[in-house]
Amino acid sequence: MAETSSQPLFLGLDLSTQQLKAVVITQDLDIVHESAVNFARDLPQYGTENGAIKGPDEGEVTSPVEMWVDAMDLLLARMKEASVDFAAIVAVSGAGQQHGSVFWSKDAESRLSSLDPSRTLLEQLSPTAFSLMNSPIWQDSSTTKQCLELEESIGGPQALADLTGSRAYERFTGTQIAKIHQTKPEVYAATSRISLVSSFIPSLFLGSVAPIEVSDASGMNLMNVLTCKWDDRLLEACGGSALRSKIGPEPVSGGSNLGKVHKWWVERWGFQPDCIVAPFTGDNPATVVSLSAPGDALLSLGTSTTFLLSIPPADTPPKRFTTSHLLSHPTNLDAQIAMLCYKNGALAREQIRDRYADNDWGKFNTLLEQAPVGNNGLLGFYFPLPEIIPPGVVGEFFYNVDGATPALVESLPDNAHPRAILESQFLSILSRVEAILPEHAPHLKRLVLTGGSSANQTIRQLAADLFGMKAYVSATKEAAGLGGAMLAKYAWWKQINGGKGTFEAMTGGEMPGMTCVAEPRDEVTQIYEGLVSVYRLCEEDVVSRSQKK
Ligand code: XUL
Numbered sequence: 001m002a003e004t005s006s007q008p009l010f011l012g013l014d015l016s017t018q019q020l021k022a023v024v025i026t027q028d029l030d031i032v033h034e035s036a037v038n039f040a041r042d043l044p045q046y047g048t049e050n051g052a053i054k055g056p057d058e059g060e061v062t063s064p065v066e067m068w069v070d071a072m073d074l075l076l077a078r079m080k081e082a083s084v085d086f087a088a089i090v091a092v093s094g095a096g097q098q099h100g101s102v103f104w105s106k107d108a109e110s111r112l113s114s115l116d117p118s119r120t121l122l123e124q125l126s127p128t129a130f131s132l133m134n135s136p137i138w139q140d141s142s143t144t145k146q147c148l149e150l151e152e153s154i155g156g157p158q159a160l161a162d163l164t165g166s167r168a169y170e171r172f173t174g175t176q177i178a179k180i181h182q183t184k185p186e187v188y189a190a191t192s193r194i195s196l197v198s199s200f201i202p203s204l205f206l207g208s209v210a211p212i213e214v215s216d217a218s219g220m221n222l223m224n225v226l227t228c229k230w231d232d233r234l235l236e237a238c239g240g241s242a243l244r245s246k247i248g249p250e251p252v253s254g255g256s257n258l259g260k261v262h263k264w265w266v267e268r269w270g271f272q273p274d275c276i277v278a279p280f281t282g283d284n285p286a287t288v289v290s291l292s293a294p295g296d297a298l299l300s301l302g303t304s305t306t307f308l309l310s311i312p313p314a315d316t317p318p319k320r321f322t323t324s325h326l327l328s329h330p331t332n333l334d335a336q337i338a339m340l341c342y343k344n345g346a347l348a349r350e351q352i353r354d355r356y357a358d359n360d361w362g363k364f365n366t367l368l369e370q371a372p373v374g375n376n377g378l379l380g381f382y383f384p385l386p387e388i389i390p391p392g393v394v395g396e397f398f399y400n401v402d403g404a405t406p407a408l409v410e411s412l413p414d415n416a417h418p419r420a421i422l423e424s425q426f427l428s429i430l431s432r433v434e435a436i437l438p439e440h441a442p443h444l445k446r447l448v449l450t451g452g453s454s455a456n457q458t459i460r461q462l463a464a465d466l467f468g469m470k471a472y473v474s475a476t477k478e479a480a481g482l483g484g485a486m487l488a489k490y491a492w493w494k495q496i497n498g499g500k501g502t503f504e505a506m507t508g509g510e511m512p513g514m515t516c517v518a519e520p521r522d523e524v525t526q527i528y529e530g531l532v533s534v535y536r537l538c539e540e541d542v543v544s545r546s547q548k549k
Contacts (some may be wrong), residue, residue, distance in 0.1 A: 006088060010492065012485025013075075013094035014478065015197050016283055017063075017137065017303045018051040020071040022079055023481035024089070027489065031476055035078045037071040039063075046070075050303070050347065052139055059142035059170070059386065062134035065102055066126040068197075072204060073120045076269055086270040091492040092205055092261070093254070093278035094484030095286035096197030098219040099171045103132035103180070104193045104209055112207045117267035121204060131190040135197075136176040138304070139343060141386040146175035146182070146238075150221060153237040157322045164234065165218050165225035165326030165336075169388065174221035178238040188239070194246050196220070198280040205277045207262030209248065213279035215337070217251040218327035225336070226317060228253075228328050252279050254289070254330030255490035255503065278491035281330040284308055286483030287450055288337050289330060289503070291474050291511055297444045299429070299463060300479070302451035305345035307429045309338045311438050323389060324436045331490065331503035338436045340429055341388055346452050348382045349421055356417045364418045365458040371419040373465070373527050377402035378412050379535065380420030381542050389428065390539060393546040401534045408541065422459060423528075426466045427535040430528065433467075447471045448514070450479040457517070464518035468525035475513030 009032065012023045018040065024033035037043070039051040046067040047053065053062050079086075111129040115121070127133060147168035154160045157167035168175055173196060181188045193209045196217075202210040217223045222234045229250050235243040252258070258277045265271040281289070284306050292298045298308040311318050313334035320326050329335035357364035381397040398420075399406045412420055437444070447469040453459050454473050464471040476482050486507070493506045 008090040008492065009085065009088040010485045010488040011089045011092040011094075012481045012483065012488055013092070013201055013280070014283060014286070014481035014484055015068060015094070015096045015201055016051075016480065017097050017139070020068065020075050021478055021481045022075055023476070023478050023485045024084060025482065025485040025489070029482075029486065029489075031478075031482065033079065033082060033084050034478060034481070035075060035082060037075045037078070039067055039071065042074065043067055043070055052137060053134065057142055059140065061137055061139035061141075063100065063137050065130050065133060065135045066122060068135075068200070069125055069204075070122045072201070073122055080269065087272050089271060089275055091276040091278055091488035092202075093488035093491060094198075094201060094280040095283045095480040096201060096216070096280055097138055098196075098198075098216060098282035098284060099173050099176070100135055100137040100197040101173050101176055102135050102195040102197065102200040103130060103187065103191045104195065105129055105131040105190055106192045108192055108209060112203060112209065113262075115207055115262055115264035117264050131192075132180065132184075132187050138171040139385060140176065141170040141392070143170045143175040143179045144392070146178040150175055150178065150234070150237050154233065160221065161320045161322050163224055163231065164221045165320060165328075166221060167322040168221055171388070172219055172221045174234060174238040177243065181239045188242075191246055193248055198282055202258060202277050202280050205261050205265060206259050207264065208259075210258055210277070210279065211249045211252045212247070213281045213330065214251040214253055214328040214333065215285035215330035216280075216282040218325070219282060222247065223251060223328075225320075225326055225328055228333055253333060254279055254281050254285075254487045255494055257491050257495060276488070276491050276495065278488055280484060281487065282327075283480040284339060284341075285327060285330045285337060286480040286487070288483070290476075290479050290483035290486055291448050291450055293509060293511060294335075295442060295444065296446045296448050297433075297467070297469065298448045298450065299454075300451045301345060301449065301453035301459070303346050305342040305425060307340040307433075309436065309444075311336045311338055314438065316439065318438055319436070321436060323432060330487065338438075340432060340436070342425065342428070343385045343388050344383050345425070348384050349453065351384060352382065352417050352421045356414050361456060365456065367415045368418040368422065368458050368462070371416055373524050374531060375416055375419045375423060378416050378420060379406070379424055379538050380412055380417060381424050381538070382421050389432075390543045393542055395546070397538075397542045397545065399538045399541070401531075401538065406534055406538050406541065422462050423466070424535070426463060427528070427531060428539065430466060431532045431536055431539070444469060449473050449517070460518040464520045465524040466528045468520045468529075470516050470520065471518040472514045473517050474511070475515070
């Protein structure tokens with residue numbers, strides 16, 4: 001890193017499921033520093049598995065909020081050790097895993113505003129600033145009861161999807177709040193404000209609880225997705241009349257200026273007092289910001305698998321479905337993002353690698369390549385965690401689809417699993433793409449891959465073939481952190497432009513450093529298109545078997 005650089009730098013942080021990362025960029029979007037704190041490895045004292053804690057109740061998944069605070073202290077120490085020029089950072093923004101929530105105590109505001117530069121964040125905020133020490137996160141599936149109640153109160157799943165962009169989902173924050181309201185009324189009463197993960201971190205920077213950002217607010221089932229305002233009926237249904245004040249002001253757009261960093265940052269770490277704090281967004285919208293232009297499809301192969309389409313402003317409101325999500329766009333209030341999200345992504349693939357390929361991606365790839373396209377008619381479904389799409393399915397299911405009707409089989413040969421898991425994960429998306437594309441949308445041409453598995457050439461080729469698009473990857477692996485850093489730059493750039501200018505005007509519509517890594521092979525794409533209908537039959541069977549359990 002250019003240690004004495006006086007050129008402006010922008011800091012993007014990404015608080016994901018497994019780690020807290022920092023990305024520092026220049027005005028030209030060159031990454032000059034990256035560092036990370038891995039929760040399970042670097043902070044084992046919190047007892048998480050891959051950053052999360054399961055239970056105690058069925059379906060519950062949380063992360064210790066103090067682990068996140070501790071990670072922030074450690075990350076800053078690591079950045080300092082790497083000689084990051086904190087004084088050159090003119091703006092900070094970032095990304096957070098979507099849906100997770102932080103419950104602040106009545107002491108939070110005074111604790112945040114009086115942070116003492118001689119002490120760590122952890123010493124000063126934990127536990128007194130919080131009313132709930134275990135923050136519910138996106139992997140949670142314990143709120144089915146609250147989901148049904150919320151949908152009923154609004155007139156059913158489609159009515160809720162029309163209003164908020166999504167039917168009720170267990171991990172969405174509204175029903176998570178409803179569960180705390182119902183089952184821990186003393187915690188709810190002791191809560192002054194509720195943040196998303198994405199608004200929690202800027203609160204630390206500001207020394208005051210930050211407002212929630214529009215795109216990430218769309219992951220709560222509490223906001224009208226078209227007007228980007230909280231909806232009183234939804235607030236009332238999830239948390240009674242007290243929720244409006246606990247949730248804070250109306251959501252704000254990405255790139256707005258929330259204020260300057262608190263003096264704790266200036267005096268302890270050497271940030272400049274004018275450093276702007278901009279709203280953080282969700283990890284998926286941040287990835288859309290850094291990696292895709294409108295019309296691109298984005299496949300994020302991280303802990304979760306998400307498929308994202310950026311939908312430009314149109315005269316007719318976008319379609320809203322009960323299987324996908326519609327999110328407000330972080331930088332354009334008239335645009336949206338359509339999203340499919342699967343809980344069993346990388347961790348499920350790793351389980352298959354460990355079980356059938358000796359913990360070795362090289363062997364996994366060889367087995368995958370040795371099996372023919374379509375896997376000799378063998379399909380496998382792998383849901384170690386209760387899945388989001390289709391909702392609630394759990395377990396493993398195998399089919400032979402060679403005959404007229406698919407037949408459930410006991411198991412697959414060991415060497416068939418690597419191809420089976422990738423093909424079923426991707427066919428699930430392909431079988432839904434048509435439906436979520438906006439009306440009159442031009443054909444998708446470019447598939448941008450990101451997340452851990454996007455480094456795997458065998459997986460890249462399979463994605464290009466199965467989706468029938470050229471596959472691209474970005475030079476950076478930290479797409480969400482980079483998106484966050486770009487949002488920081490946007491807030492700063494707007495300020496010097498008198499508060500005006502679109503995000504596209506700032507970037508010139510160019511996404512940094514994209515390389516084409518795989519070309520689709522037509523004959524292979526056709527085989528996959530032919531498998532979509534049989535995939536659907538198998539998936540229906542999986543759903544009906546899960547319901548009978
Ligand atoms: C999106 C979702 C996940 C998390 C992962 O709805 O639940 O992709 O954002 O961090």
